[in-house]
Amino acid sequence: MNISLAIRRNVRERAANHCEYCRLAQSSFPLVSFHVEHVIARQHGGGDDMGNLCLACHWCNLFKGPNLSSLVDGELTRLFNPRMDNWMDHFQVVEGFIVGSTSVGVATANLFNMNDADRVEL
DSSP: OOOOHHHHHHHHHHTTTBOTTTOOBGGGOTTSOOEEEESSOGGGTOOSSGGGEEEEOHHHHHHHTTOOEEEETTEEEEOOOTTTSOHHHHEEEETTEEEESSHHHHHHHHHTTTTOHHHHHO
């Protein structure tokens, strides 16, 4: 099923044109359109409704893939869910680096490679 243009527009507006994972602004990449992506991938039963969609930069979308979790200190840990989690509860920005302040934040920042040198520079 294709996601309608109206829903895509609503997701983009809800996110204020920022990646809902790393908070990078779409204006930082005028030639690369951010993705309307599934928080829970279709292959895991996620739907095309607004409650399962978010705006993601190309980096976050690429590294996330269909993943729902990652390992933190050997423990399986769920990833940040922008539809149910508050960003400030799980992350903080320290000198341009996104630092996980919970295991969910650590798992997400690590799996999504949020502190790659190019990303930090932006």
